[in-house]
Amino acid sequence: MESFGYERMTAVQRRSFGPILGGGELLARAKTGSGKTLSFLLPAVERIHRQLDGEVQPGGVVMLVLTPVRELSMQVAKEAEKLTSFYGSCRMVCMTGGVPWEEDLKSLDEGQGAVLLVATPGRLQSHVAKTEGFAARLRRVRILVLDEVDQLASETFRAATLEIAAALPPCSERQGLFYSATVSDAVHGLVRQIGRGDGLAFVDVIQSDEVVVPEHIDQYYSLVPTERMTECLWRFLQSHAKPDFKAVAIFMTGRIAAYYAEAFRKAGTDLAVFEIHARRSQKQRTEESERFRAAERGVLFTSDVSSRGLDYPGVTHVVQMGAAHSKAEYIHRLGRCGRAGAKGHGLLLLHDFEEGFLEQLSDLEIMEEPLSQMTEDLPDFIKMPIAKNVKAQAYYSRINHVMRNSTADLLEIMREAHRFARSIGATDEEDRPPEITVENAQKMGVAEIQDVPGTVEHRVVTVKLVPDHNFPYHDPVRGPRWKGYQDDLLDDALRSSEGPGKRPPLAELRHENFMRGFRHLQPGAVVQPGKDDFARPLPPKRRLPETPRTSPLKVAPRDSGDALHTFASWLVDCP
């Protein structure tokens, strides 16, 4: 403990060390931020060190730690690395999604000795199923740790966790350690399936009559009309933004977090804005995570990928933008602040339709923060220049999220989502929210409902590409390519009607593309791809002479080098 700079053990550490060193199985429940990571890592590595007798093959895994989220795996891996380098008897390897597959195998193979593997279930399950010889490398696992076990026991991770456990030695030959701040019935079920059954110790550092939220975290909530959510978040962040203010704001989905991060940046907050969610590449997520860890001040805009286990030093505030899936999830989210005995402050901004969630929190000390009067001194979030696509995606993802998590009437959900669309400036001049195609409406179960805002008829529009010059670049295999999502649009359109080896004269622009900014496209409109607003017709003077409907597509010859200059226009005729 001293090498980690700690004077004394926390309660969960004190009570875990003995049973783990003794080889027993353990289910442990302790508050967020109470030092659970070291409470399993330290005695487990010590035990492995004592047991290792040189018989393990290079690349063989002796200890496996599963965590549900990539960033959490990386965080646990860092602690594990400190310990393994101290003991020297095994080395740490971390495997998560978002990293090239071959790198996993390389890191297993390079280096001497047994491996302490920290991994997310998805990546490991894929290796077990697809990588030749991988399961064999797991046959010597002596200690299995499930960190955030109640999430690993949830529907999302349970199957993968069981499949991985099936590749390990029988439970009589390994030790299972199961940790979380909250323990559900599903956890007991999973532990029964994976563990030995007999002799499981339950280290419960939270007494049954005690509240599981650390006492030094103040909790507040406000009931907020959808239209005022952004304003409330803005005011909260601006009014608390002292020099050491460091906040985590958790949104319903990654796409909503992405919209807010961009909106707050553009609104000119003086707080540094960080952004972590599943819509970013793993490289971006890792870099952002490191930056936020090192930052003294700022806000992390994120989704539930950051709600568990992550230990960002110095987080003072957590804002939850909407109800959590459950009380347990609320507690995990809140636990990103007030760690290791520090003071914390949590604010839950509940949409007006989520009031019922408060019943689940009735035994917590959570106080109402009344809404302040609305004032005018705010950035204009509705007019904020943010791509239509970003707003539309936030809107779609929000509908999906609310549908999955609410029992409300579907039409009510759509109407409320319409209010959300308005509040982020995602509606058009006629107050229509982004379009939902009939196909998607069917998937969402709203196709049969009259008056669903934004639902459109299935549309397939045949477009003619009139090539000229000005393609951004020419891909030798795929032909002319645009940049950004417009690139995908053109590409989809062409791919949908490509014959073997050559492009046909006509390409179908399918209805999906209308969701992505084509709704204003009129028959005969001429637009210039690659420009800021793809769907905006060019002024009449830029119109090209109309091409006869049946004329073949003429692809301009490549002039010089890689740059094929074309001026393109789309002639559209409805079927």
Ligand SMILES: Nc1ncnc2c1ncn2[C@@H]1O[C@H](COP(=O)(O)OP(=O)(O)OP(=O)(O)O)[C@@H](O)[C@H]1O
């Ligand atoms: N004995 C100790 N004394 C002081 N600080 C400690 C001690 N052990 C761990 N810590 C620090 O406490 C913080 C929280 O630890 P950790 O991340 O393990 O919490 P946790 O209980 O796993 O939380 P969560 O439930 O959110 O996953 C970390 O910054 C860790 O370095």
